[in-house]
Amino acid sequence: MVSPPKILVCLDTDAQPSVFDGVVAVDAGIDHLFRHGGVTPDAIRNLVYGALFTRGTADLRSTAIFIGGSDVAAGEALLAKARECFFGAMRISLMIDSNGANTTAAAAVLCAGKHAALRGVTATVLGATGSVGRRVVRLLAREGAIVRVSSRQLARAQGVCNEVAILLPSAQLTAWETRSADAVSQAITGATVVINAGAPAVELLSEPQRREAKSLRVAIDLNAVPPVGIGGIEPQDKATERDGQMLYGAIGVGGLKMKLHKAAIRRLFESNDAVLDAEEIFALGGTW
Amino acid sequence: MVSPPKILVCLDTDAQPSVFDGVVAVDAGIDHLFRHGGVTPDAIRNLVYGALFTRGTADLRSTAIFIGGSDVAAGEALLAKARECFFGAMRISLMIDSNGANTTAAAAVLCAGKHAALRGVTATVLGATGSVGRRVVRLLAREGAIVRVSSRQLARAQGVCNEVAILLPSAQLTAWETRSADAVSQAITGATVVINAGAPAVELLSEPQRREAKSLRVAIDLNAVPPVGIGGIEPQDKATERDGQMLYGAIGVGGLKMKLHKAAIRRLFESNDAVLDAEEIFALGGTW
Amino acid sequence: MVSPPKILVCLDTDAQPSVFDGVVAVDAGIDHLFRHGGVTPDAIRNLVYGALFTRGTADLRSTAIFIGGSDVAAGEALLAKARECFFGAMRISLMIDSNGANTTAAAAVLCAGKHAALRGVTATVLGATGSVGRRVVRLLAREGAIVRVSSRQLARAQGVCNEVAILLPSAQLTAWETRSADAVSQAITGATVVINAGAPAVELLSEPQRREAKSLRVAIDLNAVPPVGIGGIEPQDKATERDGQMLYGAIGVGGLKMKLHKAAIRRLFESNDAVLDAEEIFALGGTW
Numbered sequence: 001m002v003s004p005p006k007i008l009v010c011l012d013t014d015a016q017p018s019v020f021d022g023v024v025a026v027d028a029g030i031d032h033l034f035r036h037g038g039v040t041p042d043a044i045r046n047l048v049y050g051a052l053f054t055r056g057t058a059d060l061r062s063t064a065i066f067i068g069g070s071d072v073a074a075g076e077a078l079l080a081k082a083r084e085c086f087f088g089a090m091r092i093s094l095m096i097d098s099n100g101a102n103t104t105a106a107a108a109v110l111c112a113g114k115h116a117a118l119r120g121v122t123a124t125v126l127g128a129t130g131s132v133g134r135r136v137v138r139l140l141a142r143e144g145a146i147v148r149v150s151s152r153q154l155a156r157a158q159g160v161c162n163e164v165a166i167l168l169p170s171a172q173l174t175a176w177e178t179r180s181a182d183a184v185s186q187a188i189t190g191a192t193v194v195i196n197a198g199a200p201a202v203e204l205l206s207e208p209q210r211r212e213a214k215s216l217r218v219a220i221d222l223n224a225v226p227p228v229g230i231g232g233i234e235p236q237d238k239a240t241e242r243d244g245q246m247l248y249g250a251i252g253v254g255g256l257k258m259k260l261h262k263a264a265i266r267r268l269f270e271s272n273d274a275v276l277d278a279e280e281i282f283a284l285g286g287t288w
Numbered sequence: 289m290v291s292p293p294k295i296l297v298c299l300d301t302d303a304q305p306s307v308f309d310g311v312v313a314v315d316a317g318i319d320h321l322f323r324h325g326g327v328t329p330d331a332i333r334n335l336v337y338g339a340l341f342t343r344g345t346a347d348l349r350s351t352a353i354f355i356g357g358s359d360v361a362a363g364e365a366l367l368a369k370a371r372e373c374f375f376g377a378m379r380i381s382l383m384i385d386s387n388g389a390n391t392t393a394a395a396a397v398l399c400a401g402k403h404a405a406l407r408g409v410t411a412t413v414l415g416a417t418g419s420v421g422r423r424v425v426r427l428l429a430r431e432g433a434i435v436r437v438s439s440r441q442l443a444r445a446q447g448v449c450n451e452v453a454i455l456l457p458s459a460q461l462t463a464w465e466t467r468s469a470d471a472v473s474q475a476i477t478g479a480t481v482v483i484n485a486g487a488p489a490v491e492l493l494s495e496p497q498r499r500e501a502k503s504l505r506v507a508i509d510l511n512a513v514p515p516v517g518i519g520g521i522e523p524q525d526k527a528t529e530r531d532g533q534m535l536y537g538a539i540g541v542g543g544l545k546m547k548l549h550k551a552a553i554r555r556l557f558e559s560n561d562a563v564l565d566a567e568e569i570f571a572l573g574g575t576w
Numbered sequence: 577m578v579s580p581p582k583i584l585v586c587l588d589t590d591a592q593p594s595v596f597d598g599v600v601a602v603d604a605g606i607d608h609l610f611r612h613g614g615v616t617p618d619a620i621r622n623l624v625y626g627a628l629f630t631r632g633t634a635d636l637r638s639t640a641i642f643i644g645g646s647d648v649a650a651g652e653a654l655l656a657k658a659r660e661c662f663f664g665a666m667r668i669s670l671m672i673d674s675n676g677a678n679t680t681a682a683a684a685v686l687c688a689g690k691h692a693a694l695r696g697v698t699a700t701v702l703g704a705t706g707s708v709g710r711r712v713v714r715l716l717a718r719e720g721a722i723v724r725v726s727s728r729q730l731a732r733a734q735g736v737c738n739e740v741a742i743l744l745p746s747a748q749l750t751a752w753e754t755r756s757a758d759a760v761s762q763a764i765t766g767a768t769v770v771i772n773a774g775a776p777a778v779e780l781l782s783e784p785q786r787r788e789a790k791s792l793r794v795a796i797d798l799n800a801v802p803p804v805g806i807g808g809i810e811p812q813d814k815a816t817e818r819d820g821q822m823l824y825g826a827i828g829v830g831g832l833k834m835k836l837h838k839a840a841i842r843r844l845f846e847s848n849d850a851v852l853d854a855e856e857i858f859a860l861g862g863t864w
Binding site for chain 1: 302303304305306307308309310311312314315321323325358542546
Binding site: 292293295297319320322324326327331334335336337338339341342343351 | 590591592593594595596597598599600602603609611613646830834
């Protein structure tokens with residue numbers, strides 16, 4: 001039996017729908033893209049119903065929805081609304097990757113996991129309160145790491161800890177205020193993994209500090225804009241060994257991020273009930 | 289000689305172009321969809337000229353325009369503007385199905401016609417003043433039925449009669465005010481066909497009333513949202529015989545509606561001069 | 577090695593993206609169109625980065641950007657912003673054809689060149705200060721013609737001369753004020769080529785004037801809306817010989833314009849570094 005053409009409905013919260021997400025979808029093999037910009041929650045019902053009520057249930061797996069845009073909270077609101085439209089077998093697969101946060105965080109934690117069993121290991125997340133950082137914390141905690149959640153503001157770090165603890169009551173999380181270089185050094189002392197998810201063009205950990213942290217096995221910097229966020233890591237570094245540490249830069253992680261993004265798009269069309277958020281996208285890479 | 293790719297230009301009066309119409313177009317075999325949202329009459333000339341002046345006249349049949357959106361009057365304004373842009377052989381095929389009103393009405397009347405010759409038969413349309421109801425009245429009248437146009441407000445029912453009488457001077461139409469259950473019972477007394485096109489989630493005809501109407505051979509309810517509009521009809525009913533009547537629910541009619549919609553899209557690309565409104569879409573199903 | 581699907585990102589400065597440009601792109605063989613309307617310069621960076629950072633450098637030639645819309649200055653602002661996003665090998669091909677000005681001007685000058693060597697020849701451009709006219713002046717000057725830049729306002733004609741002289745210091749340009757029929761006759765006296773790029777539905781040169789201009793070998797009218805801009809030229813004229821002159825009307829030039837437009841789209845995907853403005857599009861036709 002022949003399946004109908006694969007249609008990906010891209011719902012973007014930005015006025016102009018993402019070219020990035022569109023190109024990845026094409027390269028993942030979709031047949032038709034329906035790209036929508038400036039999508040608000042009140043528009044969701046009609047859009048989702050249009051996807052639900054046009055193809056027979058056996059063919060619902062050939063239509064899927066991707067939610068993107070720079071505003072992660074706005075994307076999450078669309079995701080929640082879309083799920084409300086489903087009933088019984090009347091559902092289609094969904095993926096959210098607003099701001100690229102899910103694929104980036106999943107790729108970073110997968111890179112870390114290549115060099116260190118994450119269960120029971122101490123991992124420090126710098127700049128942990130942004131959309132990528134919060135997902136890195138979630139994924140590390142779910143893998144059983146002891147996670148140090150670091151931010152320039154303790155209250156924000158604690159907020160992320162609280163948020164993740166609700167999802168994962170067994171998570172081992174501590175909030176760290178890292179306003180000074182000394183505080184950052186303390187936050188990585190004894191840690192095996194450090195991942196920087198802070199703002200672009202801000203160095204949070206200097207090269208000497210990183211070298212001095214003798215416990216570090218893996219250092220991953222997700223900032224691609226100079227100056228990089230962790231001193232002595234080049235954006236292109238990809239499992240580059242220096243100073244006894246495995247180093248990854250933003251571009252080095254990017255290859256895996258793209259591979260995950262494409263695999264997730266393909267996964268959408270294997271059934272009509274996938275909901276791919278950070279954890280599910282991470283799991284896709286776990287078998288590689 | 290090879291035809292160029294089939295391009296369907298979807299002009300939608302809603303801010304977000306319809307996913308429903310897009311999926312149907314893909315499944316009808318178009319190659320490229322150009323989807324436009326928030327289309328207003330002043331934008332039509334440029335859009336239509338772009339379709340007219342890009343391909344040789346022999347290839348104009350490979351470009352067509354679909355007009356959709358929730359506002360039927362707004363769609364009709366676009367259709368009128370689009371037709372004004374044509375001259376001589378410089379024209380392309382057009383279809384309008386704002387609010388799905390044309391395909392839904394055509395499917396409902398085709399279902400009725402499967403079980404009762406419509407010429408000379410009495411047919412009652414409940415909720416006849418909406419976009420679907422008015423088209424059901426038009427199509428029934430054109431088939432030669434004696435149509436009872438029912439509404440909670442007599443003036444609105446009479447307005448629909450007047451409107452249809454202008455198009456079809458020979459139409460046999462009477463306006464019925466149906467504010468009470470008794471008035472509804474009267475409106476279906478002696479009728480062979482009843483079609484409910486009223487607002488969703490409003491019961492206009494109860495199950496006991498329907499059973500007591502001994503003349504009824506066909507009862508069609510176009511409301512899919514509970515409670516259904518005609519008591520004792522399930523949305524999935526499709527030529528289900530109960531109480532000596534053939535019953536159709538909204539989903540039961542929906543299969544034919546989808547088939548008509550796809551056939552109409554395919555018809556667009558068979559010549560460059562089709563204009564598919566309710567009557568032409570109904571005619572497509574007449575040969576099945 | 578298989579190339580990925582060809583994606584053309586159409587960035588349009590009008591609210592509704594051009595159907596014209598979309599159909600031509602499809603007919604030039606692209607696989608996927610990403611159509612954006614209402615594009616402003618501040619949106620460019622994200623859109624271009626999305627095209628740059630999704631495919632490996634070897635595959636960047638399979639993604640390209642087309643800039644269109646009715647406002648040429650607005651399109652040029654997008655082009656400038658897009659070029660600023662490139663660095664090193666990280667670039668993709670670009671084309672601009674706002675208002676169809678580049679393809680129209682290139683086609684007109686190519687038509688002229690079929691019948692008269694342009695180097696050293698005197699060519700008069702009527703209505704030279706619009707987006708098409710200015711490009712006709714640029715292309716004629718670059719080919720070595722002695723160009724008379726004509727406008728109803730001398731200051732505007734002189735402005736175009738100045739603008740082109742900056743790009744082409746060796747250009748031979750003179751400004752002509754042509755408010756009266758006599759002034760127009762003077763402006764074409766001794767000229768071998770006349771091209772009208774003036775406003776639609778305005779006759780700038782009457783049929784008797786044209787016939788009396790014994791030096792004229794080629795007369796090209798780019799106005800398709802009656803009355804035509806040069807008397808005695810039919811829109812369909814294409815190298816039609818009358819009165820000892822080769823005549824072209826807007827539709828007669830249109831065939832070459834369309835061929836150039838399609839060739840330019842195809843050219844975009846042959847490398848990742850093309851920037852196709854008027855001159856480059858003109859050069860594409862130079863080999864035919």
